[in-house]
Amino acid sequence: MAIRMGIIGFGYMGKWHLNNAPKVENVSVVAAYDIVPERVQAAEEAGLKGFYNLDEFLKEDINLVLVATPNDVHCELACAAMKAGKNVICEKPVAMSLTEVDRMIATAKENNVLFTVHQNRRWDKDFRIVKEIIETRELGNVYAIHSRLHGTRGAMFGWRAEPEHGGGMIYDWGVHFVDQLMWMLGFDAIKSVFCKTVKVKTPEVEDYFFLLLDLKSGAHIQMEVGTWVLNQLPRWMILGDEGTAYVNDFTRNGGIIKVDETVEPEEIVVMTTSGPTRTFAPRGKKEIINKELPDSPADLTEYYANLRDAIDGKCELIVKPEQVRAVFTVLEAAFESAKTGRQIEL
Amino acid sequence: MAIRMGIIGFGYMGKWHLNNAPKVENVSVVAAYDIVPERVQAAEEAGLKGFYNLDEFLKEDINLVLVATPNDVHCELACAAMKAGKNVICEKPVAMSLTEVDRMIATAKENNVLFTVHQNRRWDKDFRIVKEIIETRELGNVYAIHSRLHGTRGAMFGWRAEPEHGGGMIYDWGVHFVDQLMWMLGFDAIKSVFCKTVKVKTPEVEDYFFLLLDLKSGAHIQMEVGTWVLNQLPRWMILGDEGTAYVNDFTRNGGIIKVDETVEPEEIVVMTTSGPTRTFAPRGKKEIINKELPDSPADLTEYYANLRDAIDGKCELIVKPEQVRAVFTVLEAAFESAKTGRQIEL
Incomplete structure (x- = not known):
């Protein structure tokens, strides 16, 4: 199924999703809703259909809603979208309380839609x-x-x-x-x-x-x-x-450090102003193995591709609601x- | 009073004290006791009077005993020395239990001697x-x-x-x-x-x-x-x-880092594979103040000098028994x- 995505909250992360989700085949962003008029206008300038009203937005021909608002309205907006039959990606953190998280998970089940959180990291x-x-x-x-x-x-x-x-x-x-x-x-x-x-x-x-x-x-x-x-x-x-x-x-940027146990350890003592230490003396350079x-x-696009395929019933979600609950x-x-x-x- | 010090346990740390305590005026190391004959001989080679027997050692003309044995015999040996009227430095950790620590502190009081621990760090x-x-x-x-x-x-x-x-x-x-x-x-x-x-x-x-x-x-x-x-x-x-x-x-080796609040912060965004971060973007170099x-x-010799003067009643111990107890x-x-x-x- 082609994913037609609508964005709630066209701020910093909303724009990020607009720039990234369409990198995946069969995913397009088509609409955006925001309570700030300037942001609706920005969405329209970016080629989206802009909405000033949530109900109108939810009547649009979209099958996935991204909620990218401040956290305190995630639950309310995600539930509204799910009740309108939309699959939902919510930005992190999912909500403000475990009660809200449970309400979101229950709403997804009741409305037979997918619910996931953008755990992009x-x-x-x-x-x-x-x-x-x-x-x-x-x-x-x-x-x-x-x-x-x-x-x-x-x-x-x-x-x-x-x-x-x-x-x-x-x-x-x-x-x-x-x-x-x-x-x-x-x-x-x-x-x-x-x-x-x-x-x-x-x-x-x-x-x-x-x-x-x-x-x-x-x-x-x-x-x-x-x-x-x-x-x-x-x-x-x-x-x-x-x-x-x-x-x-x-x-x-970093490395893996191991010790070559076949090399005889150098005897080194480190002096400090208050005494010596053998335990915390360094090893000789030949004893140390540095690996890349x-x-x-x-590849973050896997996130959107997984959600697209999960909506089609082809696979499980990578970011599952019960995982989100456990983290919360x-x-x-x-x-x-x-x-x-x-x-x-x- | 001139400090005449005897060492119990002429191992790694015992030798350390022999090399360091006499750096202080009016402190000399004169005797050593160990249960290992080779160590008693080593003490004698280092110019000390060597003892194979604790009672004999404690009859020697010494007014400070250093206990530098494994930890499990600190309490027994320190208490024996204090009962013989000697002031005591014990190596760290002071003992194996709080009960032992309390016994050591009580023994010092009962025998009117000073008791301290070598918290050299x-x-x-x-x-x-x-x-x-x-x-x-x-x-x-x-x-x-x-x-x-x-x-x-x-x-x-x-x-x-x-x-x-x-x-x-x-x-x-x-x-x-x-x-x-x-x-x-x-x-x-x-x-x-x-x-x-x-x-x-x-x-x-x-x-x-x-x-x-x-x-x-x-x-x-x-x-x-x-x-x-x-x-x-x-x-x-x-x-x-x-x-x-x-x-x-x-x-x-190290430094102090501060921020020059008078410099206008550079706007920098860091990209990661999963998204941007402004919060954790670095500052411009001009904004950072590096100080030495x-x-x-x-100066560790202060430890011995303090003990010498405390024995003379001129000052308090720097490493006090009740502090040792709190750490324990x-x-x-x-x-x-x-x-x-x-x-x-x-």
Whole structure:
């Protein structure tokens, strides 16, 4: 079936989808609805049929609606579209509460339409590299994962700085990074959650969080995202008992480090002002093996192609509603932990 | 009073003290006791009076005993020395349980001698730099501290790999790093503890730990020490609302990064394979201010000089028994957390 897509909310991400979804065969964007007249006009200038009224928009000949508004109206708008028989992509985070998430999932079932969320960062190059490294057991048994994103701008943009619209860093990036890890490690992999949030430069929402995810496997995840961490640590560190991988940014910049056990270790002692250390002395250069990161493919158009084929009943959705719900449960636990100072068991 | 020091346990650290304590005026090392005959001979070759018997050693004309044995006999030996009227320096970690720590503190009081622990890493250059940065409020309000030590050797030396002798990374380095932070931030600063331990390359003790210390101030500490983290992150990261400091190793290698708010921010968008980000785009180079780390003095001989003067009643000990006890309480909470998977409230 040809996908005729309509966009609700023709802002930053709405335009992004207009530029990307049609890269896939049999997917076109035909209409847009917004409450801001200038945006409706911008949509019309971009060749779409513009709507100032939701009901009129939903009567249009479209079979997929993308909801790209602030988070606080995702549920209401997605449900309206599903009740009108449209399949729905919702931008992340899916909603403002688990109650809303459940309402959206139920509405999809009742109206026999597909419902998915734009967890686009499952297609980030850096993440695909990490996923390949872990799945091929390149590092043996992985005992810890660092997932970090450090920025210097000290700013959350627009409504992302406003709590009433679902702003804050946990909803903005936490939702992606938790989704990446759960998709890779299993949606039931997390045992407990501890979270610290800070409003460093943004008065009303957290623009920094540290999230510790303790896994049932015994491994753990250190996740740290902040817009005001001026010395950036690598985006990823993967600690395995056969080696360490690091990915510095969103690209293939990084490496895998192993030790050549066949080389006799050099005896080195490091002096500090307060004493020596043998344990933390470096190895000789000959003992270290540096490998390139795998060049894992990462093609976001797969997202739209999958949805198109799922609508045709040819395959399952990659981003499934129950996965979205599982991720949201972790985010709610993170907020609860940050508020109470307590570890939350899942 | 001239300090005449005797060493119990003439191993790696015993020799270290012999080489360092006499750098201070009025401190000399005169005797050593060990249960290993070769070590007694080594002590004699180094010019000390060697003892094969503890009672004989304690009858010697010494007024300070250094206990540098494996951890499991610290309490017994330190108490024997104090009962013989000697002041005592014990190597870290002080003991194997809080019960032992309390016995040692009580024995010091009963015998009216001084008791201290060799928390030498209070004199590490890197730590002194961090302490100065925090105390001068160079970074404004500090909301997170990373204290890390990553090694590549995958080894704990000698008895440090043996649980029955008090081995493991929490006792070996955790005790230093917790002591550093509590001395700097306050011995009652910590609210709760969460800890993960891993036996990556050492069969019987943890050679990796991650310790999350949640502070009453609202800030938190991420502490990670491992002998098998092949891509080393900086020893310290200090995240403040006016800037970030990083110290790469045990030296002054690192910097302070701030932002020049008078420069108009460049508009930059970073593309990733799955979408753009404005929030995590870098700043223009003109906006960034790079500063050198302060050159904070760090002189370990202060440790011995302080003890000498404290024995003379001229000053208080820098490393006080009740501080040692507070640090040990945190270590016990860390072990309990690692064992149970639960956050421990202090």
